[in-house]
Amino acid sequence: MTPATLPNNLILDKAQIEQKIKRIAYEIYERNFEEEELVLAGIYPNGNTLAEMLAAQLRAISPLKVQLLKLTLNKTSPLVDPVEIEPQYFSLTDMPVVLTDDVLNTGRTLAYALHTLLQHNPKKIEVATLVDRHHPQFPVAATYTGYSLATTLHEHVVVVLKENEIAAYLQ
Template sequence: MNQRILMDQAALSRTLKRIAHEILERNRTTDNLVLVGIKTRGVYLARALAGKIEEIEGVQIPVQELDISFYRDDLTHKDDLVDPKVGEVRFTTDLSNKVVVIVDDVLYTGRTVRAAMDAILDEFRPSHIQLAELIDRGHRELPIRADFVGKNIPTSQTERVMVQVAEVDGTNQVLLVAE
């Protein structure tokens, strides 16, 4: 397995700060802004973005967690979800009439994002849904495009992009892994 570092901790921090600025510029206000992180690493990225927004604006943005396992249309194809634990989607913030920014680590086929939108729209009617992705690696199967992208990384189907966050992996970095 061959791997190389695409982003170290400093680059990751700068990228999140830039995305935070872009979210603020696009939305002009934080009044109805809610970040929804897709489990697992998207949650930590959403929290980091909320922290960057608080540093910039002095305002705390609500962060919600979303487990989209139940909403995936490809459960039978996912090796790591052979016996998925399906839980009820619970939000502590009403997302109706809010600007919801879905946050995830890697945009690939688009199926995770579609599942996240399904989960949100099953319960709420946000005024807008936007998408923030740390890495866009291409290979879309659905017509989904991120509003905010940290870095575009063209990849082959045999490569993987691994986002590592300190809370889960003990380090903050992005790796390109060739198998």
């Protein structure tokens, strides 16, 4: 998005998002301090960027070996194309996994991603999201939430996680 196309309703600025990511990283470490290794599986594009940011924080504050996975899926028609996992041949067997996405709205995207991850027999799966909008239609809840925001069904949260801009907007 260019500055001219961004909505005016800023809900989180760069400093606030960075603070929330740091807090989520500490929470992840607190719940997984007995683990040697942890997988952050980010839903492309923004969930993957969030996973990368969380990985950097976790590496700075803990001895955990953090692995990154990128999940790509068709968010509007998730059954049309299979969920792709990169790297493709990474084993999740008996690994703790934190599935990340920028916004949790209905839980639909996360439910399809969870379905794919469960086929790889992880030890456990937790969910981290930057913004939780509270419109559940699928039985998915965030284990870690940066910002909880009650919105109407007609409002949208836009998260921008780019080098030159980090912010979240309500439109």
